[in-house]
Amino acid sequence: MTHQIEDYLDAVFLDIETTGINPACSELTLIALYQEDHTGKKARLYVNDLHDAAETLRHIERKAQEYGYDSITVCPLEQFPQHAEFFSLIATYNGTQFDLPFIAHHLPQVRRLWRTWQHLDIYLQVAMPLRDIGLLRTPNLKLKTLFSHLRVPRHPSVQMMRGEDAVWLWNQWRHLYNSEALTMLGIYALEDVRCTRLLLQRLIDVRRGSPWDSVW
Numbered sequence: 001m002t003h004q005i006e007d008y009l010d011a012v013f014l015d016i017e018t019t020g021i022n023p024a025c026s027e028l029t030l031i032a033l034y035q036e037d038h039t040g041k042k043a044r045l046y047v048n049d050l051h052d053a054a055e056t057l058r059h060i061e062r063k064a065q066e067y068g069y070d071s072i073t074v075c076p077l078e079q080f081p082q083h084a085e086f087f088s089l090i091a092t093y094n095g096t097q098f099d100l101p102f103i104a105h106h107l108p109q110v111r112r113l114w115r116t117w118q119h120l121d122i123y124l125q126v127a128m129p130l131r132d133i134g135l136l137r138t139p140n141l142k143l144k145t146l147f148s149h150l151r152v153p154r155h156p157s158v159q160m161m162r163g164e165d166a167v168w169l170w171n172q173w174r175h176l177y178n179s180e181a182l183t184m185l186g187i188y189a190l191e192d193v194r195c196t197r198l199l200l201q202r203l204i205d206v207r208r209g210s211p212w213d214s215v216w
Contacts, residue, residue: 003089005120005207011091013035016029027106028103029185030048030186031077041069043072046076047076054076056179074186094143100119126204130203150199151202158184169185170182
């Protein structure tokens with residue numbers, strides 16, 4: 001079945017956090033999922049369970065509505081392959097080159113599932129084509145640049161954070177057992193994936209001639 005880009009607004013959005021760009025010498029710290037449909041705004045966080053990180057983050061589940069979600073579920077990272085069996089539509093930003101190969105390196109049992117997913121890579125299949133035909137006038141196609149360019153609002157607590165901050169927060173947990181840092185990392189990951197869905201909506205609007213891109 002061929003899906004239109006608009007169909008992926010109902011997809012499971014996926015984003016990861018790591019300690020570097022090379023999976024062979026970097027850790028996979030978090031996988032964040034987000035899905036928004038008629039049943040609500042649902043997020044799931046799979047965390048590398050170093051020092052019982054999943055249990056430490058459990059309090060986020062109780063604060064889901066405070067952060068703007070109907071539900072948040074925290075799971076140990078090793079549960080991801082089991083749950084990934086049930087994925088159908090998946091959306092990522094540059095997941096073809098980064099997220100999915102990184103997951104496959106650390107959780108190799110997931111690799112066989114790729115062929116069963118309908119995957120939209122927003123970077124390759126939406127953002128790049130819009131830039132190439134002149135509809136998206138942005139200094140670069142980095143995720144955070146597009147969040148700013150298309151006025152995608154992030155939670156105030158993580159609004160200014162970038163990838164290097166996520167690495168620092170994980171190291172605060174790894175070496176100092178800093179639960180506040182781990183919580184901040186969890187919110188950062190959740191906001192990245194939630195905002196990726198909103199980014200897709202903005203890009204669809206740009207295709208239709210909306211004024212979102214006039215900010216620059």
